[in-house]
Amino acid sequence: MDLGALPVELVAILRQHWGHQGFRPLQLQALQATLQGKDSLVILPTGGGKSILYQLPPLTKTYALSVVVTPLLALAMDQVNRCEEVTIEACTWNSETSETTKQMISKDILAGEPSYKLLYTTPESLRHPALREALLAAASNGCLMSFAIDEAHCVAEWGHNFRPAYLQLSTLKDDFPSIPIAAFTATATHEVQRSISETLQLRNPVKLQGSFNRSNIKYQVRCKEIINDGTPDAILKDLVSFLQAQEGSGIVYAHLRATCDWVASALIDADIDAAAYHAGKSTHVRRSIQQDWVDGSLTCVVATIAFGLGIDKPDCRYVVHWNPSSSLEGFYQESGRAGRDGQPCTSVLYASTQDMADLHKLEKGTRRGAVQAVNEYALAPGCRRKKLLSFFGEKDHRSEPNAIGILAKPMMKRIKRGGFVAPRKA
Template identity: 40%
Template sequence: MHALDSRETWNDADLLAALRRIFGYTSFRPQQRDIIRGILDGRDSLSIMPTGGGKSLCFQLPAALRDGVCVVISPLISLMKDQVDAACANGLRAAALNSSLDAAGRGAVHAALREGALDLLYISPERLNVPGFWDTLAALPLAFFAIDEAHCISQWGHDFRPDYLALSGLVERFPGCPVAAFTATATPEVERDILQRLGLRDPLLIRSSFDRPNLFYHVQPKENVHAQLTAFLERHAGESGIVYRSTRKKVEETAAFLQKKGFRAGCYHAGLGDAERARAQEAFRRDECPLMVATVAFGMGIDKPDVRFVAHLDLPKNLESYYQETGRAGRDGDPAHCLLLYSPADMAQLLYFARQSEDEDQRAVAERQAYAMLDYADRNECRRKTLLAYFGEAYQAPCGGCDVCTGEIREEDYTIEAQKALSAMVRSGCRFGRVLIMDILMGADSRRIRETGFHSLPTYGVGKDRSRRFWRYLIDALLRHGLAATEGEDYPVLRVTEAGWETLRGKNPFRALRIVETRAKRTREKTAADPGSADESLFQRLREERRRLAEAAQVPPYVIFHDRALREMAARKPASPEELLDVPGVGEKKLRQYGEAFLAAIAAHVSETDVSAATPDPVSAASA
């Protein structure tokens, strides 16, 4: 077992050579080198890095270099499977020990451990509660412990898991073994809680920027959710993505709607059986079902790098959850799109659930988080700046990667329109819902209007110059900003608040965000959808070859190569093993295993293209 004060000499050249040989990269991402050096030096560490920042490499590389086995604590079986597959594909000796194995499978893993034939052992925190397992670990030559998703140990975190509390005993039980903790989301409060609960010794603390520059953040008020989603998906045809909904019922409704429209959409929530959830997740991982509609139960187990969009059709419970869920998009570093739809009803639901806690402190925290979530959605300020500020990080706007900074929304003065809507509420006695208020404003000639006599009100028809869609949006904005409120559950009616009376009397102007379509939006989306200078037909051919190899190996396509590596191949068109090895993401093991197949596909494409270019066009030849 390595002692904490042991030192081994690993200079930059050694580390880069190992990185190149195993993973096929010629340089480290920000912070990776410092984290790896800390582990190799035997230091405890806590690394807070954004999703897609390359956390797994930070413990997989030192696991290949240090003696002994690295024990990785990971929260979900599906996440372990992805990481074991990826590690083995890169030539590392990795296995998982979890409840999905039968007795023979568990025996094989234990045998490999006894023989020193593993670099990485993945376990769940629940495994530590299995009688005798602590003794099993004590008998092993341990390199270090790596704790993935370390925020799960904090009761202030958004994914608290009681089983993670068992990890508090690691340092005491294994005083000579370093502990490296990793998480993608941690507020300063959660960070302090992780350090305290794990009892890390003089830890190296790495806090990377939470910024994901490849993600575009886009927020819209809800109007017609399924119509808005359909329009969004049409701009992302053929791409892989996740649609989050807040309840199981909404998940099933949206999945059924998309399937009826011809989309290959799966369904995932905690109410489904284990086998059904596993089938849905596997279909998503293997690109058989590129679109997944899910509750937040479809979360940490997603290690798919080529998710091109995440759409939230309901307001998430807090910004930490929202950041984690949008972080499922663009893990490969290529552009990805994050859409959020929201409404006053979403906010009311968040506050309702926040106020169910019997603990006063937890109730106050939940309410504060709910208001921060609404503030993010409903402010005319850079989305990225607001999001990063929540994690204690300053950001200088404009970012160029959100709807506010690209001019796709703007704030407008709606004082006159607000006064018209508020006046319609007051003059109708604050006894009716939004449908009748919109009828009054639009001057509708309906039986209900005639029966109530509202066609004679001074406000009747004052909003004819605007669409019904506009008045629905404006009333929602009045509710979000607290100028109006609803009363009653079965038949909610609109009433004017004190703030609304101030606006009605002309003492307070009213401004709200308004969506505008711009040429910049369409140009940006087209650019983001087609990065690089790759030969598109060759790229698609390489994707097909990857799919064939993945099916034969029974692994997801991205375990073979990421899209980014295929795009590099399609741009460079390597003709030899040496040239293919220069493509980022192609290590020595993958070159041996897959190099011949991909070089053959590239050579065939080049040959066919050359023949096509050399063959005269019959029409042109005849005219010549």
């Protein structure tokens, strides 16, 4: 493709497959970086149009394949289905892919004229010898266009804990030195950006970052200790009241499977259309719940944090955290699943000093200190939005009165006893 005519041709492809008349801010720069063979780190808010940035490049050539690394099998399948909707040939290679299908994909790539434009896989499956062999062949004959690391914050957050395969993505640059790597995420502090770049061995990456401000989200924090008598039943009653006042669908996040089951059951008893979603459910049940929620036939999903990652549900109207997230990056990512259509929505966080103390005890390794940032957001007075943006390096946002939470005196005393930051009078 002639780089001089690049923008015009890219817009034509955009219109043909997605029906959009033009690009959003930073999209064109990100596409040009990949097409010019440059590594990139792209940070755009949830709903900012990241998927187009790795789906479009291979469409610029007759025979070109881009590999997309995703954290979850369900996310890969969802992406493949969405590619089919916009007439893009895509496939997935993962632990659930049959050997027959893997052989077919491998043969197709090795032939030198791949029929697929996108191959979705996971960090673990990317190490499969047959897939690696096929991709090396594609690189040598010029058919391999790029590697895209979706939800790239997982490199920093999961690689050092339960997904070591994320750290092994560092071998991509060793094995495919001439193939550009594009890392995409909605949340990354400067430290996380550095971790992503170093782990993936990005070479002078083009860094593109949009604003972290999700202006349509109203942020609320509800302190458990001062909700009536502070018991789980009192907090649950408060949640029921909130949900009954909402229009549209949403998510309630909880840490434990048992908590998901208990909360979902209580919501159902209160005539709220809800279902529990977690790894204890069968794959079939989880997929059914997810599809019902996306279609709008299910109102509320009570789930562990994996739910919602990459799911295309623009009209999610609320996200509730029954427990605080273990990091502010995680909270931003999860709460950002609401209001991707740009319409007003709400983020509610239930938190207590005991919650924060429990999270603090569980901190380990490179993530030490992350809970303190959550504590500052949840239990100290001030504009929640301003705190979030400041955490990600945006300093010029004005405080908003309706985003400020003021704690009662009993709560302040509990914070002092718990050893966390005691808020000053607002």
